[in-house]
Amino acid sequence: QVQLVESGGGVVQPGRSLRLSCAASGLPFSISSMHWVRQTPGKGLEWLAVISNDGDAKHSADSVKGRFSISRDNAKNTLFLQMNSLRTEDTAVYYCARGSDRRAFDVWGQGTLVTVSS
């Protein structure tokens, strides 16, 4: 069964850090590009970052550049998002997703909620 499972969300104060994980199973993780996408409550979808299959290439959205960092551990089939200097506007559901060979997101996790609040 193809599955992505996010974890690590929760309530955090502004300025603090949080690390999200995404565990993959049933898919060829080590040859897949992986992404993080978030969705603010009641609003739309925002792409955050992508990492190549081998981890050598990374790109991120301007809104999180310098604060969020994407990484992966292919030996453990796990994707990470390190989030530093969190702001209230970072409150959202965070999804990991696999990049397809046609530049779409063909497998999604169930999402993990991050709430930034004092």
Place this chain on the structure above:
Amino acid sequence: IQLTQSPSSVSASVGDRVTITCRASQGFGSWLAWYQQKPGKAPKLLIQAASSLQSGVPSRFSGSGSGTEFTLTISSLQPEDFATYYCQQANSLPITFGQGTRLEIK
């Protein structure tokens, strides 16, 4: 690249044909995808590369377009199709999504 979907919401009945449009702020090839999202769930890929139906998606869904205008058509609405639909481009970074189209039951 900014994506603008129209309409933002639409009411329709079971059996209706519905078309959703996604317009891009600048033209690109065909790296456009469509997703369906239901409340509390992750988006589900319907169409990629503008017109390629994802495996397992019913054939009543179809996509077309290139350049700056793309469309998603549902040929005969079923009860399970009432949801929010998003387009997404991956022609260039940053990847962007449309604002969504909410499809409601009339």
